[in-house]
Amino acid sequence: MTARRNRIAPLAWQIGMTGALLAIWQWAALTHPAPYLPVLQNIVAGYLRLWHGDLLQSAIVPSMVRLAIGFLIAVAAGCVAGLVLGYLRALDPWVRPVLEYLRFIPAVAILPAALLLFGPTDTMRIFVIAFGSVFPVLLAAIDGARRVDAVLLDVARVNGLSLMERLFRVVLPAALPLIFAGVRIALSIALVMMVISELIAADDGLGFYILRNQRLFQTANVYAGVLTIGTIGLALTLALLAIERSVLSWHRGWRGLSGTGSVI
Amino acid sequence: MSESILIMDGVTKAYVPTAPILKDVSFRQEPGEFLAVVGPSGCGKTTMLRCIASLMQPDQGAVLHHGQHFDNPPPWLSIVFQDYNRSLFPWLSVRRNVAFGLRHVGKEERDARVQGALKAVNLEHAADLYPWQLSGGMQQRCALARSIVVQPKLLLLDEPFASVDAQTRIDLQDMVMDICRKMSLSTLLVTHDIDEAVFMADKVVVLSTRPARVVEEIGVDLPRPRDQLTTKETPDFLHLRHRVYTLVRQQAQKGTSA
Amino acid sequence: MKMTPLPGAVLKGIAGIALSVALWELIRAFRIVDPRDLPSFVAIVRSAAAGLWGGDLAAALVATIGSWVPGLLIATIGGVAIGIALALVPTLEIATRPLLEFLRPIPSVALIPVALLVLGIGLQMQLSMIAFASIWPVLFSTKAGVESVDPRYLETGRVMGLGQTAQLLRIVLPSTLPSVATGMRTASAIALVLAITVEMLTGRPGIGFYIETIRLNGLTTEMWAAIFVTGLFGYLVNAAFMAAERFALPWSPENRDR
Numbered sequence: 001m002t003a004r005r006n007r008i009a010p011l012a013w014q015i016g017m018t019g020a021l022l023a024i025w026q027w028a029a030l031t032h033p034a035p036y037l038p039v040l041q042n043i044v045a046g047y048l049r050l051w052h053g054d055l056l057q058s059a060i061v062p063s064m065v066r067l068a069i070g071f072l073i074a075v076a077a078g079c080v081a082g083l084v085l086g087y088l089r090a091l092d093p094w095v096r097p098v099l100e101y102l103r104f105i106p107a108v109a110i111l112p113a114a115l116l117l118f119g120p121t122d123t124m125r126i127f128v129i130a131f132g133s134v135f136p137v138l139l140a141a142i143d144g145a146r147r148v149d150a151v152l153l154d155v156a157r158v159n160g161l162s163l164m165e166r167l168f169r170v171v172l173p174a175a176l177p178l179i180f181a182g183v184r185i186a187l188s189i190a191l192v193m194m195v196i197s198e199l200i201a202a203d204d205g206l207g208f209y210i211l212r213n214q215r216l217f218q219t220a221n222v223y224a225g226v227l228t229i230g231t232i233g234l235a236l237t238l239a240l241l242a243i244e245r246s247v248l249s250w251h252r253g254w255r256g257l258s259g260t261g262s263v264i
Numbered sequence: 265m266s267e268s269i270l271i272m273d274g275v276t277k278a279y280v281p282t283a284p285i286l287k288d289v290s291f292r293q294e295p296g297e298f299l300a301v302v303g304p305s306g307c308g309k310t311t312m313l314r315c316i317a318s319l320m321q322p323d324q325g326a327v328l329h330h331g332q333h334f335d336n337p338p339p340w341l342s343i344v345f346q347d348y349n350r351s352l353f354p355w356l357s358v359r360r361n362v363a364f365g366l367r368h369v370g371k372e373e374r375d376a377r378v379q380g381a382l383k384a385v386n387l388e389h390a391a392d393l394y395p396w397q398l399s400g401g402m403q404q405r406c407a408l409a410r411s412i413v414v415q416p417k418l419l420l421l422d423e424p425f426a427s428v429d430a431q432t433r434i435d436l437q438d439m440v441m442d443i444c445r446k447m448s449l450s451t452l453l454v455t456h457d458i459d460e461a462v463f464m465a466d467k468v469v470v471l472s473t474r475p476a477r478v479v480e481e482i483g484v485d486l487p488r489p490r491d492q493l494t495t496k497e498t499p500d501f502l503h504l505r506h507r508v509y510t511l512v513r514q515q516a517q518k519g520t521s522a
Numbered sequence: 523m524k525m526t527p528l529p530g531a532v533l534k535g536i537a538g539i540a541l542s543v544a545l546w547e548l549i550r551a552f553r554i555v556d557p558r559d560l561p562s563f564v565a566i567v568r569s570a571a572a573g574l575w576g577g578d579l580a581a582a583l584v585a586t587i588g589s590w591v592p593g594l595l596i597a598t599i600g601g602v603a604i605g606i607a608l609a610l611v612p613t614l615e616i617a618t619r620p621l622l623e624f625l626r627p628i629p630s631v632a633l634i635p636v637a638l639l640v641l642g643i644g645l646q647m648q649l650s651m652i653a654f655a656s657i658w659p660v661l662f663s664t665k666a667g668v669e670s671v672d673p674r675y676l677e678t679g680r681v682m683g684l685g686q687t688a689q690l691l692r693i694v695l696p697s698t699l700p701s702v703a704t705g706m707r708t709a710s711a712i713a714l715v716l717a718i719t720v721e722m723l724t725g726r727p728g729i730g731f732y733i734e735t736i737r738l739n740g741l742t743t744e745m746w747a748a749i750f751v752t753g754l755f756g757y758l759v760n761a762a763f764m765a766a767e768r769f770a771l772p773w774s775p776e777n778r779d780r
Contacts, residue, residue: 010616017617036639093534098542104760105753106715108722108730112737113749116559151350154319158337159365159414173355192629192715199634200722207632214635222635230628237627253396254354 038220046224055209060228063194063205066122067232070129071190075183078134079172082141082179087171089146103139107132107189108196115201125197125205132193133186140182144175177251180244187240191233206232267330269295269418269450270316274325277311278475285311287475288325293467295417298444298451300461302508303471304516309454310346312476313422316452317343329418342411343420346427348403352395358382358406359391365414381413384443401432405439412443419444421453425460434492437464441490458512462505463490470508473515480511561743569747579748582732583755586717589645589728593652594713598706600653601660606694608661609668630655630712631719638724648720655716656709660702667701668694700767700774707763714756 022040029039049055085091110131118124148171156170198207210225245252270293278284285308293299303309314320315327318334318341329338337343342365345351352361362381366374382388385405395403404424411419421440425433441464444451455461461468462484470479484504486495495501543563550557561569573579608615634651641647671694679689721730729752736744767774 013613013616014620018620021621036636093531094538094541096531096538097535098538101753101757104711104756105749106711106718106756108715108718109733109749109752111722112733112745116737116742116745117555149350151345151347152353154314154343154345155351155353155364155410157319158317158341158343160337160339170353173353176355188629192631195629195631196715196719199631199719210632210635214638217639219639222639226628226632226636229632230624233629234627250355250394250396253394 035217036219038223042220043223043227046218046221047227050209050224050228058204059206059209059225060232062122063198063207063229064232066125066129066197066205067190067194070126070194071133071187073126073130074132074134074186074190075137077130078137078182078186079141079179082138083145083167083171083175085138086142086145086175087148087167092142099135099138103135107193111197111200120201120203125194125202128197129190129193133190136182136185136189137179138182140178141175144178145171147178148174177248180248184237184240184244187236188233191229191236195229267295268292268328269297269330270452271326271328271331272312272316273328275312275315275322275327276324277308277315277320277322284323284475286315286322286477288477289471290325291469291478291481293418293450293452295450296448298441298453298464298466299469300453300455300465300467301469301471302455302458302461302512303476304473304512305456307471307473307515308476309456309471310422312471313343313420313452313454317341317420338418340417341420342414342416342418344404344407344411344422344424346423348400348407348424348427349395351407352403352410354395357392357394358387358398358409361395361406362409362413364410377413377415378409381409384412384446385409385439399432400428401436404428404436408436408440408443412447412449415447416449418450418452421451421455423455424453426456433460438492440464445488458505458509459496462486462501462508463492463496468504468508470511470515473518479515482508559742561746565743566746566750569743570751573744573747574751578732579744579751582727582729582748583751585726586714586721586728586730589648589652589720589726590713590717593649593717594656594706594710596649596653597656597709597713598660598702601657601705601709602664602702604657605661605664606668606690606698609665610690626658630658630716634720634723643724643726645726647724648717648726651720652713652716656713659708659712660705663701663705663708664698667698670701671697700771703763703767703771703774707760707767710759710763711756714759718752 025037026040029037050059085095107128111128114124114127114131118127152170152174153166156166161169194205195207198205199211202208206225206229210222210229213219213221213225272289272291275286275289276284277286289312291299301309301312311320315322318327318329318337321335326333329341332338353364356364359378359382363374363378366377369377379388382391385408387402387405387409390398390402390406395406398406404427408424424440425436428436437460440451440453443449453461453464465484468482468484470482471477472479482504486498486500486504546560546563549555550560550562570579574583608618630651633654637647637651637654641650675693675697676689679693684692717728718730720726721728721732722734725731729748733745733748733752736748
């Protein structure tokens with residue numbers, strides 16, 4: 001097996017395809033100018049402009065601040081509530097119906113209510129982001145807490161741990177692999193909610209930026225803005241994966257050995 | 265009365281009312297005594313152990329530690345579970361697992377005690393490894409270290425050597441006896457291995473088949489320290505072994521013919 | 523594993539709902555939120571009923587469904603087709619990988635302004651956005667499903683003399699159906715979000731436009747009623763998909779253990 005040749009061929013294909021697509025775009029933009037088909041260099045220029053100076057302040061920073069706060073609130077609240085609800089199994093039949101209803105509300109439908117209650121403020125946008133992204137974390141935490149191995153809890157009890165100590169020193173670490181899976185989903189939802197809240201009800205941020213440029217037919221900036229959102233999403237996802245890899249290093253080794261390989 | 269470290273008095277436990285697991289189990293353990301509990305497979309030994317540890321309350325009867333009833337495991341009680349790969353915290357290193365019960369102790373004392381426990385079970389070199397990186401015997405030794413580092417007075421062992429190979433089992437038996445002697449522990453060993461029970465214990469409690477009750481208590485006054493080779497060849501050992509084995513087999517046959 | 527007999531669980535669930543409503547009313551009573559912004563639960567339900575019974579709410583819902591269904595359909599057909607193609611033709615998968623990996627991190631809603639540029643306002647733009655956003659879960663689920671077809675099934679087919687097309691239709695497709703179903707269920711939720719978002723942004727008829735309009739007109743009760751009903755709709759859509767899966771695919775691993 002010529003392993004090296006097998007690695008080069010696909011790479012060549014991919015570079016080739018990418019190059020071809022870009023070339024087609026550029027050719028089309030130059031020969032058939034249309035409002036929605038800007039030349040590539042304008043897009044690149046717009047993209048670079050976004051990351052410098054006052055556009056950074058008025059577009060990128062507000063978006064990222066809202067995203068961070070809303071997302072972190074969702075993760076914290078989802079974890080705490082989920083661990084408690086999952087551990088105290090008796091609570092499950094009480095909260096199940098309400099949770100099942102809330103989680104299937106299309107998060108965007110909450111936006112007008114949030115607008116009513118909080119006005120067009122950052123609180124409103126952060127609320128919308130948090131509301132949309134809390135459920136994957138909450139459900140994952142409930143599931144993870146429920147599946148903690150009973151033996152680990154016995155060990156904790158024999159060592160005299162209180163309920164709080166048991167939750168945070170045993171249930172939380174044991175449920176962490178599942179929680180991280182939920183957090184990954186929550187991140188992509190948070191990103192979507194951030195954009196939605198800025199498209200519909202904001203006067204700064206990336207969503208507002210692309211909408212405003214669309215209305216002004218500054219199409220290169222629209223694409224640049226979209227690319228920026230994608231870049232941020234990608235960077236955050238990679239960062240999250242890196243954190244997960246380091247925090248859960250014990251889990252990968254664990255999973256490699258025992259059959260189902262779960263502590264849960 | 266309250267000098268006995270453990271009193272089981274008419275303990276009865278059933279998960280389903282029509283099929284009790286334990287029925288009227290009564291025996292006593294004195295401080296410093298090494299007690300072994302044997303019985304046919306599935307007779308409820310683990311349930312009994314959980315009641316002893318106060319992880320579970322009996323339906324009837326009482327479990328008394330030093331004459332007192334406890335709703336939760338008493339602080340001087342430690343337990344080594346059977347499934348070591350489920351009882352060690354996979355996200356903690358060996359050192360941190362062993363230190364788990366010492367969180368209210370100052371750092372210096374904690375480190376010293378952890379080191380001492382690791383030394384007693386011969387795991388000093390593996391202190392920073394994680395459970396998944398250890399062999400079965402090493403994992404069980406880690407669980408043992410975790411149990412003794414809190415300086416218990418009563419150590420419960422739930423078939424601790426069932427899942428390790430024969431050679432490791434012998435080494436672990438010697439290790440446990442040595443530790444229990446040095447720390448003057450009261451030890452209660454639940455096992456299905458009759459040789460092991462007679463070899464290690466001062467007294468063997470034989471349980472009947474389900475619903476379990478105490479069939480007989482057999483004193484083992486073989487001299488200590490005991491040796492895996494020489495002690496097991498003495499006529500006294502063989503005689504005791506024969507007695508226990510016969511009793512257990514009778515119970516097992518009763519169970520199958522029931 | 524049954525934990526409580528069914529009636530008990532149902533009663534507790536109803537009690538839980540009742541407690542939530544009580545919490546809502548308490549928030550009103552204590553003016554944590556202005557009661558004008560938070561109508562009473564009874565008023566909301568009444569408004570919902572009125573709106574649904576041949577009222578504007580029902581019309582709005584129907585309008586949303588009118589774009590949601592076609593968009594979802596396009597996404598399903600496209601996603602399944604492309605997913606299968608990518609799974610079966612490695613060259614295609616490699617060639618398109620950079621494009622797909624490039625588009626993946628971009629939230630579909632961010633492309634709404636682009637769609638406005640290219641297609642303007644109208645049904646075509648809305649359908650395109652819904653289809654574009656919902657195609658991804660179907661595509662990746664289908665692709666993964668095809669890739670994880672048990673090779674023994676295919677070998678069985680070959681031994682029985684099935685040609686490539688027959689293998690595809692009679693082995694690959696059926697065993698991929700559970701994955702496709704899951705992908706569709708996810709896609710249905712995404713499609714709903716996109717439909718409503720486009721309505722809110724561009725004034726296309728539907729629930730999104732309806733909720734925004736009545737909010738701007740100060741009809742708070744009607745707004746909450748619409749949100750409440752939208753939530754119910756989202757729940758019913760998911761429940762319907764799960765029921766359909768259980769009915770059509772009782773043999774799939776997720777449905778087998780019921």
